[in-house]
Amino acid sequence: MEIQDIKKRLTIQQVLTHYHLKPNKNHHIRCPFHDDRNPSMKIYPDSNTAFCFSSNCSANGKPIDTIDFIMKMENLTKHEAIMKAKQLLGVEIKNTQELSRVAVLTKAFTYFKKALANSKNARDYLMKRHLSTNLEIGYNSGSFHQGCTPHFINSCVQHGLLKPIRENQYTVFAKGCIVFPLKNNQNQITSLYFRSINDQTKAQHFYLKNRSGLYPHYPPKQTKKLILTESIIDAATLLQNKSITSEYTVLATYGTNGLLLEHLKAIENLPELTEIILWMDGDEAGEKAITKNKETLSRLLHNKI
Numbered sequence: 015m016e017i018q019d020i021k022k023r024l025t026i027q028q029v030l031t032h033y034h035l036k037p038n039k040n041h042h043i044r045c046p047f048h049d050d051r052n053p054s055m056k057i058y059p060d061s062n063t064a065f066c067f068s069s070n071c072s073a074n075g076k077p078i079d080t081i082d083f084i085m086k087m088e089n090l091t092k093h094e095a096i097m098k099a100k101q102l103l104g105v106e107i108k109n110t111q112e113l114s115r116v117a118v119l120t121k122a123f124t125y126f127k128k129a130l131a132n133s134k135n136a137r138d139y140l141m142k143r144h145l146s147t148n149l150e151i152g153y154n155s156g157s158f159h160q161g162c163t164p165h166f167i168n169s170c171v172q173h174g175l176l177k178p179i180r181e182n183q184y185t186v187f188a189k190g191c192i193v194f195p196l197k198n199n200q201n202q203i204t205s206l207y208f209r210s211i212n213d214q215t216k217a218q219h220f221y222l223k224n225r226s227g228l229y230p231h232y233p234p235k236q237t238k239k240l241i242l243t244e245s246i247i248d249a250a251t252l253l254q255n256k257s258i259t260s261e262y263t264v265l266a267t268y269g270t271n272g273l274l275l276e277h278l279k280a281i282e283n284l285p286e287l288t289e290i291i292l293w294m295d296g297d298e299a300g301e302k303a304i305t306k307n308k309e310t311l312s313r314l315l316h317n318k319i
């Protein structure tokens with residue numbers, strides 16, 4: 015929604031009501047922006063503005079529109095005030111944020127895919143893990159943001175791909191990792207998983223903050239048989255085997271404690287499901303995860319599977 019649309023739709027009365035300010039019969043209120051003994055702020059419903067007639071006022075004799083009013087009331091930036099205005103209008107804030115998150119991650123992932131083609135180290139690592147470059151995989155060489163617009167860079171900061179250190183300098187989240195996209199139920203990228211290609215480093219697995227989405231994607235409605243793997247790379251490995259994908263839908267959990275609510279909701283929505291295979295590692299943690307996940311899934315599906 016454009017700022018002009020917001021200004022057209024959000025009335026000054028709505029804003030005043032939100033802040034429990036009620037004009038008197040002469041359309042005046044006590045001005046919230048200076049210490050006002052008499053109601054010296056007049057409300058103009060026709061133009062959706064307010065005007066303070068006091069010379070002591072921080073509004074400085076300028077008309078105040080709905081966005082300015084919110085900005086001044088809560089000491090917000092213009093952007094924050096616009097978000098708040100949308101909230102007052104009942105527009106789903108989450109959706110607009112998600113749109114920009116999807117847009118940013120989709121764009122970043124196209125850079126990561128190109129970087130994979132250009133990095134021999136990353137391709138060697140994939141070969142070592144028996145992962146084909148035909149899979150949807152990228153590589154974070156750490157330079158994806160270079161030459162990009164400030165808007166894109168700010169969005170990368172907002173979603174955790176970059177962290178500012180000083181002006182125009184950033185540290186890159188999960189540099190030197192191969193990258194896998196996580197997707198929402200509309201098949202849009204909503205998060206990313208990173209795996210270091212250096213087996214010597216201490217930390218090797220990174221998820222972008224506010225993780226959401228499933229890998230490789232939401233299971234299709236007609237899924238009859240489902241394989242749940244312990245990790246994303248396990249799932250990617252199975253995806254390369256046609257005799258598996260022709261019969262099974264593959265879905266990654268995020269580690270031995272990584273069968274999450276989002277997985278369960280997706281699984282619950284598969285009316286034709288007849289079988290689930292838990293494909294965990296054959297170690298103690300994997301065995302425990304199988305027991306636990308089996309119980310969770312049996313409860314979810316009323317012991318039908």
Ligand SMILES: [Zn+2]
Nearest residue numbers: 045048066071
């Ligand atoms: Zn005032």
